[in-house]
Structure formats: C-alpha cells, structure tokens
Amino acid sequence: xxxRHVGGILMTLVALSLxxxxxxxxxxxxxxxxxxxxxxxxxxxxxxTVVPSAAASVRLETYECxxxxxxxxxxxxxxxxxxxxxxxxxVYDPSEPLNQMFVLNKAxxxxxxxxxxxxxxxxxxxxxxxxxxxxxxxxxxxxxxxGFFQQFSEYASxxxxxxxxxxxxxxxxxxxxxxxxxxxxxSSLSSVALGDNLLRASFSAGGRAGEGMFAASVVDFxxxxxxxxxxxxxxxxxxxxxYYSVYNIVAVTAAEGSLIDWEGVLTGCMATLEFSDxxxxxxxxxxxxxxxxxxxxxQNFNEAMDGIMSSWxxxxxxxxxxxxxxxxxxLGFERVYNTETGEVYQATxxxxxxxxxxxxxxxxxxxxxxxxxxxxxERLD
Numbered sequence: 001x002x003x004r005h006v007g008g009i010l011m012t013l014v015a016l017s018l019x020x021x022x023x024x025x026x027x028x029x030x031x032x033x034x035x036x037x038x039x040x041x042x043x044x045x046x047x048x049t050v051v052p053s054a055a056a057s058v059r060l061e062t063y064e065c066x067x068x069x070x071x072x073x074x075x076x077x078x079x080x081x082x083x084x085x086x087x088x089x090x091v092y093d094p095s096e097p098l099n100q101m102f103v104l105n106k107a108x109x110x111x112x113x114x115x116x117x118x119x120x121x122x123x124x125x126x127x128x129x130x131x132x133x134x135x136x137x138x139x140x141x142x143x144x145x146x147g148f149f150q151q152f153s154e155y156a157s158x159x160x161x162x163x164x165x166x167x168x169x170x171x172x173x174x175x176x177x178x179x180x181x182x183x184x185x186x187s188s189l190s191s192v193a194l195g196d197n198l199l200r201a202s203f204s205a206g207g208r209a210g211e212g213m214f215a216a217s218v219v220d221f222x223x224x225x226x227x228x229x230x231x232x233x234x235x236x237x238x239x240x241x242x243y244y245s246v247y248n249i250v251a252v253t254a255a256e257g258s259l260i261d262w263e264g265v266l267t268g269c270m271a272t273l274e275f276s277d278x279x280x281x282x283x284x285x286x287x288x289x290x291x292x293x294x295x296x297x298x299q300n301f302n303e304a305m306d307g308i309m310s311s312w313x314x315x316x317x318x319x320x321x322x323x324x325x326x327x328x329x330x331l332g333f334e335r336v337y338n339t340e341t342g343e344v345y346q347a348t349x350x351x352x353x354x355x356x357x358x359x360x361x362x363x364x365x366x367x368x369x370x371x372x373x374x375x376x377x378e379r380l381d
Contacts (some may be wrong), residue, residue: 030110050345050375055261057375060269063091071272073265081169086159090172091269096255098210099262102172102269104249105153107148107216109133110140112223113328115239119226133162140244143196145216148246149203150177172251173205174214181315185217186307189247193217198304198311202256212253213263213312215304248304258328260320261372267309317370324369335363336377344368344373347377 059074072078072091082088085106093102111117117139123131138154140147148155156171178201185196199214226241252266253259328334333346339361352362360377363369 003165022356037087046362047380048355048357048377049380051378052375053261053373055258055265058265066278067275068273068275070274071269073269078204079169081166081171082163083165086165087161088166088169088171089273090170092172097172098205098208098253098255099258100153100172100251101266102249102251102253103270103273105247107159107246107249108243109137109158110143110151110155110218110244111137111244112139112147112242112244114139116226116241116243119241125225134241134243136162136222137243142195143218143220143244145197145199145214145218146177146179146182146195146201148216148218148249149174149199149214149251152177165176172253174201174203174251176202176204178202180211180319183307183311183314185215186303187215187217187248188303189217189219193219194244198307200311200315209256210253211256211259212251213259213267213308214251215308216218216246216249217304218244220244238326248302250308252308253348257323260324260370263312264372267305267312270305317367321366321369330340335373335376336360337363337368338374343374344371345375345377346373351377 018067023262060071061068061074063072063078067080068089070091073093075094076091077094078087079090081090082104086108088102088104090100090102111120111134117135117137120131120134120137124135138151138158138160140151142150152171152174156173160166160169160171179199179211180202181200183198183200184190185193185198187193188198190196191237196217200211202209202211204210221242221244223240223242225238227236227238250270250340252263254262254266256309332349334349334351335344336347336352336355337360339359344363345360347360352360
C-alpha cells in the first residue's frame with residue numbers, strides 16, 4: 001500500500017468528517033543492538049557487564065492500520081479518538097504511561113471570557129439547545145501555547161463529555177503544567193497565533209512527575225456578540241461570545257529525569273507517522289474550501305515537529321546537568337563513560353574507587369550529564 005509522508009497529509013485530516021477507527025495491531029519488528037564490548041577473562045573489565053537502559057534497549061516495530069502507520073516501541077499501546085478535524089493519536093508505554101507521544105489536530109470552543117460563558121448559559125437555560133455546548137466550554141484565560149496546556153485537562157474533560165467520538169479514548173494528563181524553557185515557534189501560523197512558542201515543561205499525571213516538549217498554536221477567529229439576557233431600554237445588551245481554536249497540538253513526554261534518554265526514541269518515532277491512501281481519499285471528500293484551508297495547517301504540523309527536535313538540541317543543558325547530578329546523589333549512583341565508544345553509564349557509588357580496568361573512566365565533563373544513559377554497570381557473579 002502506497003503511503004504519503006505526514007508533511008503533506010497530517011493536518012489535511014482537519015477536514016475529514018469521518019470517525020477514524022479500526023486500527024490494527026503492530027506488524028514486523030526490528031531491534032536496536034544491545035551494548036556489547038570485547039572482553040577476556042583476564043581483563044578486569046570482564047568482571048563487569050552493562051545492563052542497557054530501557055530506552056537504549058527498546059525494540060521498534062511498525063504499527064499499521066487502515067488509516068496510518070508509524071514506528072513505535074514494541075509493547076506500547078496505540079489509541080485513537082475523535083473524528084474529522086478533532087482526530088487524535090496517543091502512543092504510550094503501558095508500564096510507564098508518562099512515556100508517550102500525543103497528537104491532537106484541533107481543539108475547539110475555548111471561550112474568550114466568563115461574560116460570554118454566562119451568556120451562553122442564559123441562552124441554554126432559555127431553551128436554545130445549540131447554546132448548551134458553548135455554555136459547557138472552558139474559558140481560555142491565557143490564550144497562548146502555555147495557557148492552553150495549563151488548562152489541557154479541563155479541555156479534555158469538556159470535549160470527552162460533549163463529543164461521543166472520544167468514547168473510550170483517554171487523553172493524557174498535564175496537570176501542574178510548568179514551563180521550564182521557551183523557544184521561538186517555527187510554525188507558519190505564528191504570525192496569527194497568540195503566544196505561539198515551543199515549550200519544555202514539567203507536569204504531573206496521577207500524582208507522578210513528568211517532563212516533555214510541547215507545541216500548539218492558539219488562533220482567535222474573532223469576537224461575535226451574543227445577548228446576555230439583559231436590556232437597556234428597548235435594546236438587548238450583548239457580550240463577546242467568541243472563542244479560540246488550537247491547532248497542531250503535539251507532545252512527547254517521559255517520566256521526570258528520563259526525557260534525556262527517551263527524546264531521540266520519541267521524536268524519531270513521531271517522524272515516521274504516515275497516512276494511507278484510503279485515509280487521504282476520505283479526507284478529500286471534504287469540500288475544496290476546507291481542504292485548501294487545511295493545507296496550511298498540514299505544513300505547520302511538520303514545522304512544529306521540526307521545531308521540537310531543533311529546540312531540544314538548542315536547549316539549555318544546565319537544568320539537565322543539575323537534575324541528573326541530584327538524581328544520582330539521591331539514588332546512590334555515579335557516572336562513568338566508555339573510553340572507546342563515549343557511552344555514558346551509571347554505576348553504584350564507590351565503583352571507581354575499586355575499579356582497576358581501562359575501558360571505563362569517571363565522568364569529569366559536566367556535558368556528559370546531558371547525554372542519554374546507555375545502561376548501568378553491574379558486576380558479574
């Protein structure tokens with residue numbers, strides 16, 4: 001089956017009016033090579049082995065269904081929800097759900113203000129059935145990438161309640177969302193989006209801490225007046241009943257302290273997302289006007305993904321170095337590196353006091369704390 005790259009397709013699905021279901025299981029598997037090294041039993045290094053980290057030893061496989069395919073870590077769960085322009089994909093590790101990839105093409109009905117929300121509620125109370133969904137919608141108090149993710153859980157609860165196509169789909173949680181670093185948006189929507197940034201942030205989910213890279217573009221399509229139910233003389237008073245829409249919502253996250261290890265796996269897998277010709281055909285059933293409008297959004301999604309990867313490379317590593325050193329001190333580890341390959345490992349505190357081999361050396365350059373940990377040094381029995 002011929003595929004098309006996500007760059008030309010992903011946000012074209014914003015025009016799709018069908019609920020996309022029926023995704024299947026993973027297909028062929030590939031593996032990453034485990035860490036190996038040459039040893040002899042007379043070499044002191046032969047007394048030790050490297051137990052690869054979860055990220056370093058991950059097996060990759062192709063997930064394929066009628067609508068899309070992508071490379072995912074073996075054993076990870078794929079869930080889809082929403083229909084048409086509100087289609088969403090979440091891929092996560094069931095043993096550690098904080099390790100995840102998330103895409104939501106569009107979030108809608110984030111109101112401008114409380115006055116508008118109250119006015120919509122008044123209309124709903126008077127029997128205007130179409131006003132009920134607006135009355136239930138959240139107010140986006142800070143219209144920006146940061147503000148949207150700070151209220152993401154509120155939006156997820158709202159849309160899950162009013163949109164049946166999300167039945168059975170579990171949105172990720174980004175509670176206590178706190179930005180640790182901002183990067184300029186690379187999106188072509190940045191000229192019209194509000195507070196458009198690529199973000200590195202911490203958050204919590206189920207009481208556990210996570211960290212990740214985030215993108216979203218908040219667009220205001222203008223205000224419109226609705227009656228608030230009051231009158232001045234013979235004229236009805238009005239308030240702003242308008243709302244924001246948010247496009248190209250992307251997140252790659254990991255458990256706190258492990259994003260360094262997982263970032264390459266997560267962004268590498270996201271880059272493989274492709275949609276089938278049948279998916280494209282369904283998308284093209286939308287009107288020409290919708291397809292034309294979505295073409296710009298499609299371009300912007302690719303820019304968001306490119307921006308996440310480039311922002312990660314350009315990040316300030318000082319917080320990584322500090323947090324990794326603190327983690328080692330708390331857990332009782334020190335770091336060493338392979339003098340032949342440059343790979344960085346964790347070892348139990350005191351390891352270098354007794355180690356007399358030549359392959360491993362203590363980390364002395366702080367920049368090595370910003371590298372992925374390839375594994376843990378353990379003594380062979």
